Structure formats: structure tokens, C-alpha cells
Amino acid sequence: MDKILRIDMGAEGGPKLAESPLGEYEGLGGRAMTSAVVLKEVPADCHPLGEENKFVIAPGMLSGTLGAQTGRISVGCKSPLTGGIKEANSGGQAAQVLARLGYAAIILEGKPADGSCYKIVINKDGVSIAEDKSLAGLGNYALVDKVKAEYGDKVATISIGPAGEMKMGAASVAFSDMEMRPTRHAGRGGVGAVMGAKGVKVIVLDDTDMPRRQAKDVEAFKDANKRFVAGLNSHPVTSQGLPAFGTNVLVNVVNEAGGFPTKNFKTGRFEGASKISGETMAEQTASRGGVVTRGCHKGCVIRCSGDYTGPDGKWLTKQPEYETVWAHGANCGIDDLDVIAKLDRIDDDLGLDTIEMGNAIAVAMDAGLAEFGDGEAALKLMDEVAKGTALGRILGAGAGAVGRMYGVENVPVVKNQSLPAYDPRAVQGIGVTYATSTQGGDHTAGYAVATNLMKVGGDVDPLKPEGNVELSRNLQIATASIDATGMCLFIAFAIMDQPETFQALLDMINAHYGYSWTADDWAEFGMQILRNEREFNKAAGFTNLDDRLPKYFKKLPLAPHNITFQVTDAELDSVFNF
Amino acid sequence: MTILEANKPLPRLNLTLERTVLSAFFPMLQKGCLVLCPKPVSVEEFLLALPGASDINLLEKIQTVFVDGHPVDDIKAAILAPDMEVALSAAMPGALGAVMRRGGYYASMRRHITFQAHESRDGQGAFFITVKLFNLLLSQAGPSLLQNGVVLDSNELEELAKPVEAGFVRGDLDGKKFPKEEAAQILESIQGGAIAIFTIQ
Ligand code: SF4
Numbered sequence: 001m002d003k004i005l006r007i008d009m010g011a012e013g014g015p016k017l018a019e020s021p022l023g024e025y026e027g028l029g030g031r032a033m034t035s036a037v038v039l040k041e042v043p044a045d046c047h048p049l050g051e052e053n054k055f056v057i058a059p060g061m062l063s064g065t066l067g068a069q070t071g072r073i074s075v076g077c078k079s080p081l082t083g084g085i086k087e088a089n090s091g092g093q094a095a096q097v098l099a100r101l102g103y104a105a106i107i108l109e110g111k112p113a114d115g116s117c118y119k120i121v122i123n124k125d126g127v128s129i130a131e132d133k134s135l136a137g138l139g140n141y142a143l144v145d146k147v148k149a150e151y152g153d154k155v156a157t158i159s160i161g162p163a164g165e166m167k168m169g170a171a172s173v174a175f176s177d178m179e180m181r182p183t184r185h186a187g188r189g190g191v192g193a194v195m196g197a198k199g200v201k202v203i204v205l206d207d208t209d210m211p212r213r214q215a216k217d218v219e220a221f222k223d224a225n226k227r228f229v230a231g232l233n234s235h236p237v238t239s240q241g242l243p244a245f246g247t248n249v250l251v252n253v254v255n256e257a258g259g260f261p262t263k264n265f266k267t268g269r270f271e272g273a274s275k276i277s278g279e280t281m282a283e284q285t286a287s288r289g290g291v292v293t294r295g296c297h298k299g300c301v302i303r304c305s306g307d308y309t310g311p312d313g314k315w316l317t318k319q320p321e322y323e324t325v326w327a328h329g330a331n332c333g334i335d336d337l338d339v340i341a342k343l344d345r346i347d348d349d350l351g352l353d354t355i356e357m358g359n360a361i362a363v364a365m366d367a368g369l370a371e372f373g374d375g376e377a378a379l380k381l382m383d384e385v386a387k388g389t390a391l392g393r394i395l396g397a398g399a400g401a402v403g404r405m406y407g408v409e410n411v412p413v414v415k416n417q418s419l420p421a422y423d424p425r426a427v428q429g430i431g432v433t434y435a436t437s438t439q440g441g442d443h444t445a446g447y448a449v450a451t452n453l454m455k456v457g458g459d460v461d462p463l464k465p466e467g468n469v470e471l472s473r474n475l476q477i478a479t480a481s482i483d484a485t486g487m488c489l490f491i492a493f494a495i496m497d498q499p500e501t502f503q504a505l506l507d508m509i510n511a512h513y514g515y516s517w518t519a520d521d522w523a524e525f526g527m528q529i530l531r532n533e534r535e536f537n538k539a540a541g542f543t544n545l546d547d548r549l550p551k552y553f554k555k556l557p558l559a560p561h562n563i564t565f566q567v568t569d570a571e572l573d574s575v576f577n578f
Numbered sequence: 579m580t581i582l583e584a585n586k587p588l589p590r591l592n593l594t595l596e597r598t599v600l601s602a603f604f605p606m607l608q609k610g611c612l613v614l615c616p617k618p619v620s621v622e623e624f625l626l627a628l629p630g631a632s633d634i635n636l637l638e639k640i641q642t643v644f645v646d647g648h649p650v651d652d653i654k655a656a657i658l659a660p661d662m663e664v665a666l667s668a669a670m671p672g673a674l675g676a677v678m679r680r681g682g683y684y685a686s687m688r689r690h691i692t693f694q695a696h697e698s699r700d701g702q703g704a705f706f707i708t709v710k711l712f713n714l715l716l717s718q719a720g721p722s723l724l725q726n727g728v729v730l731d732s733n734e735l736e737e738l739a740k741p742v743e744a745g746f747v748r749g750d751l752d753g754k755k756f757p758k759e760e761a762a763q764i765l766e767s768i769q770g771g772a773i774a775i776f777t778i779q
Contacts, residue, residue, distance in 0.1 A: 236639075237669045241714055247671060252608060252712040254674055256644045256665045258691065269647075274608050279713060283601060304671075322672075422674055429687020430673055467686035475673065490671055496683075560647055561691045 001029070001064060001104045001213060005127060007120070009198045010051050010110025015118065015129050022104055027513060029061030031087040032484035032529050033105050034076025038085050039532045041107075044539030048080035048190070049167055049197040051111035057098070057158065057203075058106075060486010064099025064213040065221070067508055068229045069488045071095045071297030073175065078540070079189035081169040081356070081398055082415040082440040085536040087483065088191045091296035092175025092184035093156035093205075095486055098122075100207040108198040116199030117165075121151075123206040135201045137162055139349035140174045140182035147204055153180045159202040161351025164192030166388050168396030169416075170356035171196065174348065177296050177305075183318040184296050187353035188442060189417060190398075216514040224507035231501025232301055237493040242304040243293045247322040248278035250421075255330075258560045259426030261419075262330045263372045264362040265412045267559045268423050272335025276325050281308075281337055289313050302490050308341045317345040320354075326421035327358020332365060333372030339379065346382045352396065357382070359399035359418035367406035410552045415440035415542070424549055425558040425565050432472035432567055436547045436575040438533035468567060473575050481526035485509065527578050534576060544573050588729065589768060592750045593761075594777040599745030600720060602738060603776075607720050610663065610710040612729035614773070618699040621645065621653040621664060628722040639718050641669035642678045648693035651681045655695040660705035668714040724776035731771040739765040747779065 004025065008016045022028075028036055034056040046052035055077045062070040073095035079086035098106070101122055112118070117136040120129045135143060140161045147157055156176050163171040171192030174182035215221035232238045241249055251273055254260045258268035274280060285292050290309030295302070296318075306319040320328075320341055328334060328343040347354045361378050364370060369391075370377035384392035394405050399418045403411030412419040417440025424431025434441045482489055487505070495502040502519070510517055517525075537546075553565040615624060621643060625636055643650040644665040650656045658664070669679060677684040685692065706729065711719055730738070739762040742749075746758040751772075756764055 236714070237671050237675065241668055242671055245713055249713050250670055250672060250674055252665075252710075253642060253667050253670050253678060256647055256667075256710070256712075257649060257674075257678060257688070258647045259674075259688075274605065277608065277712075279604060279608055279716060283604060426691055427674065427677055427688045428690055429677060429684065432687075433673075467689075471684055471687055493669065493671060493675070496676065563690050566690065 001059070001099050001102060003102055004105045004107060005103050005122075006107045006109060007129065008110045009108055009112045009116075009118070009200070015112070017127055017129065025104065027061075028484070029063065029104060030058055030072065030074040030484040030486050031076070031089070031480060032061075032525065033058035034074045034087050035085060035529050035532045035536070037105065037107060038076050038078065039536045042078050044078070044536055046078060048078045048083070048194060053078045053194060053197070055108040055191070055194045055198050056105055058104060059095035059099040061484055062508060062512060063095040063486040065215065065512060066212055066299070067221070067225050068232065068299055068301045069491050070486045071299055072483070072486045072488055073098070073186070074483060075173050075186040075191045077191060077194040079191070079440070080167070080193045081190040082417050084415055084440065084540050084542055085438060085533045086189035086191060087439065088173070088186035088188045089483055090173070090175045090184045090186040091300070091488065092177050093297050094158050094175045096298060097156040097205040097207040099213055100210040101205060102210075106203070108195070108200060111197060112199040117201045118199050120200060120203045121206070122203065124209050132201070137165065140351055141349050143202060144176055144180060144182045147202060148180055151204055151206060154206070154208065156205045157182065157202055158205070159351070160192045160195050160200075161349055162386065162388070163351045163396055164196035165201070166393065166396065167193040167196050168352070168393065169193060169398040169401065170353045170360065170396050172351050172353045174351055177318070178294070178298060181318070183348055185348065185351070185353065187355065189440065192351050215512040217511040220511035221508060224504045224511055227504035228501060228508060229301055231494045231498050231504060232491065235494040235497060235501075238302045238490060242302050242490060245278035245282050246304050246306055246319050248281055248320065248325050250322045251277040251325060252279065254422060257426055258558070259423045260326065260330055261412070261421065261423045263333045264331060264366045264410070265419070265423060268426050269560055270330035270335070273330065275335045276329045276337055276340065278322070281319065281325075284337065285309055285319065290315065300488065302488065304490060308344070310341070311338060316341050317348060320344040323421050324354040324358070327355045328361070328378065331358050331362045332378055334375045334378060335373070336375050339375030343378060343382060346379075346386070350386055352385070355420050356398045356418050357385075357395070359412060360395045360402045363399045363402040363408050363411055364395060364406065366410070367402065367408050369406070410550065410556070412550060413441060414549060415546055417441045423558055425553055425563050426561060428565060428567055429468040429471055431549055431553070431565050432468050432572060432575060433476060435549050435572050436472065437476065438530060438537055469571050469575055473577070476575075477523055477526040477530060479526070480529040481522050484525065484529060530576070531578075547572050547575070588770070589752050589772045591768070591772045591774040593742060593774065594747040594749065594779060595742060596745040596747060597778050599741040600717060600778055602741030603720055603724060604716045606734055606737070607711040607716055607723070610665075610708040611723065612706050613709045613723065613726065614704055614729070615658050615707050616704045618657055618659060618701045621650060621656045621658060624658055625653070628719070629725040630722050634718060634722070636719055636722065639668055640666050640715065641680060642667040643680050645693050648691055649678050649680070649688055650693040651685055652695065653680060656693055657695065657699055658707055659701065661707065663708045663710065665710040665712065666715050666719065667712040668718070670713070721778040724778060727773050727775040729771060730774050732769055735765045735768050735772060735774075
């Protein structure tokens with residue numbers, strides 16, 4: 001992973017390829033790489049769909065090694081949804097394959113003529129790029145089937161569906177999984193629209209005959225990885241809870257806490273929660289003959305994913321994640337798992353972010369375009385998106401756009417990006433992250449990681465009221481570090497609870513790169529990523545006033561606890577004090 | 579009128595079942611079961627009194643506790659009172675999982691909804707509470723709760739009739755033994771609910 005591939009999509013005479021050494025980006029991966037490139041090379045005032053924006057794909061620092069959980073990949077650009085910097089993260093096979101092909105990043109630059117539809121193929125012999133109009137308009141599933149027919153089922157794909165081609169604000173970038181299905185998505189912020197604007201429909205990656213990345217200290221890396229895997233295997237969340245139920249296991253718990261946003265964030269409890277819970281989905285999958293537990297890439301030992309099998313016993317989609325089940329389910333008042341799974345499949349095929357689309361439909365329901373709870377109506381709305389009708393394009397532009405077009409007052413967006421599946425009134429510390437994240441309303445920006453071990457920003461007394469701000473800050477810093485490694489965020493519990501597992505993770509980085517990082521160095525690394533992202537956003541015109549939740553969260557109490565968001569603006573402004 | 583408001587003694591159903599049918603109880607346990615609490619005790623005391631609780635390290639497995647929807651940090655200080663709803667979960671992933679965990683490092687992030695202990699143990703006598711089990715606890719704590727005894731209404735008994743027959747080892751109704759062939763019919767015919775005690779083996 002010692003080179004960067006740049007493709008100038010707008011070059012005269014057709015796309016021009018260039019490879020360069022890493023230079024100032026040496027040692028970076030994942031989110032650290034994408035955010036550094038975007039800050040340095042993208043004018044903050046550019047149009048996100050214009051030639052000056054860049055589309056950066058970067059495997060994590062440890063991707064392509066034999067390290068467990070290292071197959072996450074980052075996509076970065078200026079976001080067409082938020083207008084700020086974006087890092088969207090995904091699983092799938094591409095991170096490992098791209099890293100083994102030797103690339104720390106692919107950067108798509110410039111802009112070809114409208115309607116261009118390019119296919120890029122990268123293998124041990126090099127890179128080729130050619131127009132292939134036969135791919136235009138294909139859904140991700142048909143596209144990947146075509147790739148499979150031509151290149152076999154051992155390759156990995158990075159692709160966009162029709163939503164990306166239509167440059168929708170909710171468009172995602174799809175990554176094929178171990179079964180070569182386009183089920184993993186860098187969903188947030190409209191990154192698919194930027195890939196669409198670069199005229200690239202699919203990137204095919206083939207690492208046949210490419211060696212695994214070797215650590216500087218092979219034995220130390222193996223030893224650290226062994227300890228790391230042992231830590232994951234011994235923790236109940238990573239060894240039992242996630243494999244058994246997937247992320248959707250959170251439905252019952254969040255609903256019980258009264259923080260499960262229902263019917264466009266109107267209440268915190270959904271009466272149909274037990275019908276769409278992870279427990280129910282796991283039972284149903286098993287009874288329909290599906291596989292309950294799968295990984296999204298080779299090297300995942302947690303395996304939080306699985307199949308969603310339809311009533312006919314056939315594979316329909318991957319097991320929808322918690323965020324998806326919430327967005328298309330409770331938030332739209334829909335308690336039918338089969339409908340939710342169909343919507344998930346459509347999102348994956350069109351290449352759309354399930355969180356943004358679930359919110360867009362919920363806001364549309366609030367506007368009276370359909371009744372809450374009407375699954376068939378939700379499917380019809382998705383049909384409008386697929387056809388690219390005027391209504392479909394409004395929906396595909398995200399919840400903020402739907403709210404503006406239909407005059408809905410209460411739209412749950414921060415920096416124009418939809419909030420995910422926890423109501424910030426019930427869990428106010430997470431509201432701090434939603435408000436202040438560089439990414440817009442984002443759940444992964446504040447995942448629970450080893451901040452108590454890292455002690456970023458000093459010791460925090462979690463029982464003190466002001467703990468919310470400190471904890472959110474620490475979570476955001478630590479999450480940025482994890483996003484750079486290529487590690488899946490679900491390692492969080494094991495490294496949070498087990499100091500030896502956190503040490504094993506640091507030892508893996510040190511053995512691979514020849515570093516001698518301590519927890520402090522790792523924290524500084526995360527802080528630098530956030531500083532880069534803040535700097536870009538500031539240059540793009542963001543101020544502290546953008547670090548706010550929509551005002552109604554402060555005014556409208558949320559049942560059942562009847563509580564409003566109480567963190568003050570001054571507290572929010574103190575999150576980024578480094 | 580609920581079965582408890584009917585104010586007449588409920589029949590006692592004792593059933594020993596094979597573990598293979600345990601999952602048939604999951605929807606009911608997820609939604610919540612009425613359970614008799616003999617006196618005002620803390621959540622911790624209640625849990626420790628469940629059959630087999632210490633053998634399976636139940637307290638360690640229960641990482642997240644809600645009382646009436648409020649996350650609980652100190653299960654010693656949370657005293658149960660009539661009609662309370664207690665929900666129990668294993669440790670959960672993600673930010674929310676960490677935030678909801680009892681006494682966890684991130685507890686202050688949800689301090690606005692955290693359970694505030696204010697109930698006293700003054701009340702006398704037994705009362706009913708609702709207990710919900712989520713995720714891993716369905717299989718881990720389900721057998722203990724079922725052995726402790728749960729109040730089932732006639733719909734719930736009807737729903738369980740088939741799985742009970744399938745996994746039947748032995749059973750009696752108010753001390754009167756019945757064979758496997760009659761199990762489903764007996765469950766379906768109980769009117770007005772029953773206190774059911776299940777031994778899962
Ligand atoms: S735990 Fe889940 S999200 Fe993480 S790498 Fe494994 S399958 Fe993918």
C-alpha cells in the first residue's frame with residue numbers, strides 16, 4: 001500500500017491515469033487519508049458535483065493484512081448533502097483487495113462529459129479504464145451480475161446504482177460482500193452522487209496473485225493479532241450478542257429506553273418494536289432456512305451480519321441493520337419486517353443510504369404524501385425514486401429537501417443530513433455528537449470506543465452533568481482513529497472493557513508500521529483527523545451555528561419521558577476545544 | 579377486566595419441558611410476563627431469588643436494566659413496587675449499548691432519563707410486576723424466570739399449547755397429573771389464565 005492512483009476523469013482525450021508515491025500522505029489510511037486529501041486538494045468553496053471536487057477511496061491502515069476486522073474502507077469528498085467534508089465508511093471486500101493491490105487511495109478528479117459511464121478495472125497487471133454504456137442505468141445487483149459473468153466471482157466491486165447516476169443527495173457507493181452481492185454501502189452524505197459526477201459506474205478489483213501486506217515485524221504482528229482475536233472472542237458482545245442477533249438487537253433496548261424515534265421523531269416508543277426486533281428477525285431467519293450469522297468481509301471474526309430470507313425461503317437481502325430497520329420501520333410506523341427488507345433491497349439496488357431514505361419517507365408521510373405505517377405506500381414512493389420522477393428526485397435528495405419542498409417544519413437533520421436511530425432528547429450525550437459532528441447527523445461519529453482507557457482530554461467523571469460534552473468529544477476523537485485503521489467499529493466493546501485487547505490493537509499498528517505509538521499518540525492521530533475536517537468545514541462556510549440540533553428538539557418533549565434536549569449552545573461550542 | 583382484577587385464585591400449572599421448545603417462549607418473554615414479587619425488594623434481590631440465578635451468574639450477564647423505561651445504574655437501590663415494568667438485557671453494541679449499561683462509563687450521556695431511586699420498602703405483601711427479557715437473556719435467563727413462575731392469560735396459554743405438547747416431559751394442573759397427549763387441550767381449555775411454572779431441562 002505504497003502508492004496512490006489518480007484518474008483525471010476530465011482530461012482531454014479521455015481519462016488520464018497517474019500513479020504516485022504516498023509522499024505527505026505516508027502512513028495514512030481510511031478516514032485519515034480521505035480527510036487529509038480533501039482538506040489539502042479540494043477547494044472548500046467548490047461545487048460538490050463539479051470538476052474541483054475529488055472522490056477519494058482509501059482502505060484502512062491495516063487493511064490487506066491478516067489482521068482481524070481490518071476490512072473497512074473510507075470514501076471521502078465534499079458532500080453534496082451537507083456541503084461539508086464527508087467520510088462515509090463501509091465493509092465489503094474492497095478494502096482488503098485494494099490494499100493488496102498496493103493502493104493506499106484511489107482519487108477520481110476532474111469531470112467528464114455528462115452521461116459518461118466508465119468502468120475501471122484494477123488487477124496485478126495494472127489499471128484500465130473504458131466507457132461501457134451498457135452499464136448505464138443498471139441497478140447494483142444487475143451490474144454486479146454482469147461483472148461476475150465477465151470477471152468471475154473472486155473480484156470485488158465498488159459501484160453506484162441509478163441514484164448515483166442521477167446524482168441524488170442520498171446516493172451511496174456500494175461494495176460487494178463475500179458472496180459478491182452489492183450489500184455493503186458507504187451510505188452517508190451523497191458520496192454516490194460524487195462518484196456519479198465523475199462518470200464512474202463501477203471499479204472492479206482483482207487481487208489474484210497479489211501477496212498479503214506484510215508487517216515490518218511479522219512475528220510481533222501475528223502475536224498482537226492473536227491477542228486481539230482472543231479478546232474479541234472472549235467478550236460477550238462481540239462473541240455472542242452481535243453474531244446471534246446482528247446490530248438490530250438494539251431495537252428492544254432503545255425502544256425500552258424511550259429513545260426509539262417513531263413516526264418522524266414524534267415519540268420515543270414504537271408499539272410494533274417487538275415485531276421488528278433483532279430477536280424476532282433472528283428467529284424468523286432461522287425458521288425460513290436462512291443463515292443468521294455472516295461476516296461482510298474476509299477476516300471478520302465478529303460476523304454481525306446474516307441473511308434476510310423472504311417468506312418464500314429465498315435470499316432477499318442481507319440482514320437489515322438496526323439503523324435500516326429503524327429508518328424504514330419505526331420511523332415510518334411500519335412494523336412488517338418483510339416490507340422493511342424489501343425497502344432495504346431497493347436501497348441497495350438503486351444505491352441509496354437507508355437512513356436518509358427512511359427519514360425522507362417519514363418526512364413525506366408527515367407531509368401527508370402517505371400514511372404512517374403504510375408499507376405499500378413506502379414501496380410506491382421508492383418506485384418514484386427508481387423512475388427518477390420529480391417526486392422521486394425530491395425524495396432522493398434527502399429528508400431536508402422533502403421538508404423544504406413540502407413545507408414540513410420538523411425535519412430531523414443536522415447540516416442537512418438525517419439523524420440516525422436514537423432520539424437525542426432521550427440520550428442527550430448522543431445529541432451532542434449529532435450536533436457537533438463534522439459529518440452532519442451521524443451515529444458512527446460517536447461510537448463507544450476506548451476513551452476511558454485513552455483518557456483523551458483528561459479524566460472524565462461520567463456521573464457529573466457536564467460529562468456529556470467530554471464524553472462526546474472523546475468518542476468522536478477515538479472514532480476518527482478507528483475509522484483510519486480500517487477496523488470495524490464493533491471492536492469497540494472488547495477494547496473498551498479489556499485493556500489487554502486495546503493494547504493488542506496498538507501493538508498491531510506498531511508492529512505493522514514500526515511505530516511505538518501509545519494511547520496518547522493514537523488519540524492525537526484522531527484529533528488531527530477532526531482538526532482537518534473542522535478546518536475544511538470552516539473554509540466551506542460552517543460556523544458554530546451549524547453545530548446545533550433543529551430547534552424543535554429543545555421545544556417538543558419526547559414521550560414517554562417527556563423530555564426536551566437540554567444541552568446548552570455554550571456546551572456544544574465547547575466540544576472542539578483542541 | 580384483567581386476570582388479576584378478577585380477584586380469584588388462579589390455577590397452578592406445572593410443566594417440565596425439553597429445552598428444544600424454549601424459543602416458543604421468546605415472543606412472550608420479549609413482550610413481558612407478569613411475575614409475582616413476594617414483597618418490596620430491590621431489583622438485585624429479585625434477580626438473585628430467581629431459581630438458579632447464582633449458578634448461571636445471572637447478575638453478571640444482565641448488563642442493562644430498565645425500570646419503567648428508565649435505565650438503572652444501581653440495582654441495589656432500585657426498589658420494586660406494584661405494577662412496575664422491569665426490562666433486562668445483556669451488554670449491547672454501539673454507543674447506545676455502552677450508554678445504557680448499568681453503572682457504565684457513559685451513563686451520564688443519558689442521565690436525564692436515568693432511574694431515580696425514591697421508592698421505599700414500606701409496602702407490605704406480594705404484588706405483580708412485568709418482566710421483559712431481551713436478546714441473549716431470552717435463552718440465558720428465560721428458564722430461571724419461567725421456573726420462578728409467570729402469570730399467563732388464556733391467549734398466551736393457547737399460543738403455547740403446541741410447543742408445550744412438542745416438548746412435554748411431565749405436567750400437572752393444581753396437582754393433577756396429565757399425559758403428553760392431553761397437554762395441548764388442557765392449556766387451551768384453561769379459562770381466565772393461570773400461574774405457570776416451567777422447568778426447562
Ligand atoms: S462485525 Fe459486522 S460490520 Fe463489522 S466487519 Fe464484521 S460483518 Fe462487517
